[in-house]
Amino acid sequence: MKAHLFCTLPGMLASPLEAGVLKKARETGALEVFLHDLHELSPDPHRKADDCPYGGGPGMVLRVDVVASALESAFDVDADRVRERMPVVLLTPQGRRLDQDLVRSLADEESIAFICGRYEGVDERIREHLSSLEVSLGDFVLAGGEIAAAAVLEAIARLLPGVLGNVRSLEEESFSGPLLEYPQYTRPASYRGWEVPEVLLSGDHGRVRRWRAEQAVQRTRGRRPDLLAEEGEHEGEE
Secondary structure, X not given: OEEEXXXXXXXXXXXXXXXXXXHHHHHOOOOEEEEEEOOOOOOOOOOOOEEOOOOOOOOOEEOHHHHHHHHHHHHOOOHHHHHHHOOEEEEEEEEEEOOHHHHHHHHOOOEEEEEEOEOOEEOHHHHHHHOOEEEEOOOOOOOEOHHHHHHHHHHHHOOOOOOOOOOHHHHHOOOOOOOOOOOOOOOOOEEOOEXXXXXXXXXXXXXXXXXXXXXXXXXXXXXXXXXXXXXXXXXXXX
């Protein structure tokens, strides 16, 4: 996969790209990442990427001409046609909340572009004419889209072939199905009186599977009952 990130602070992405899953994905060749500095690509003679909002109000707004110019510089086509080639993801708290289904869908793409907002917001024409998908990490606000883009990109990278050593971990983790993941333990079996459940030490793989299934249901019911409700709704639709 080729990932293009258009942002005003590319330095914020340097560290995530040089560690962990993203580093491995790049080293294996599963992922290529291209950072595009909106200031450097701005048509403004002072390299400005933002301006005051029309109609007044606080903060600054990311300019549509800056983003369009950057897209055209990177892909050598009209900016509004880039989304015909690949998903152009705008990171914004107003977007679709990221979930594992969306991550899996994005991981199937050969190329993807991320537009990282900053300041008060983005010119609405970026939403209307340049992006094809708006994505949010949740109901909160960050100072910009760089950290959000790194989070989305890591979620995608984990699913790319050859990146994770044990693909079974993808099958059993939270949000791979309708349930949260069951509790996990490792050595030592006893620490300060905090004990690992006996069933996990029993060697009885059938008991372990049943215990994990029960724990997954209990954890989901206690922490995310909405997931169980959604699963029931889907079953009713069949």
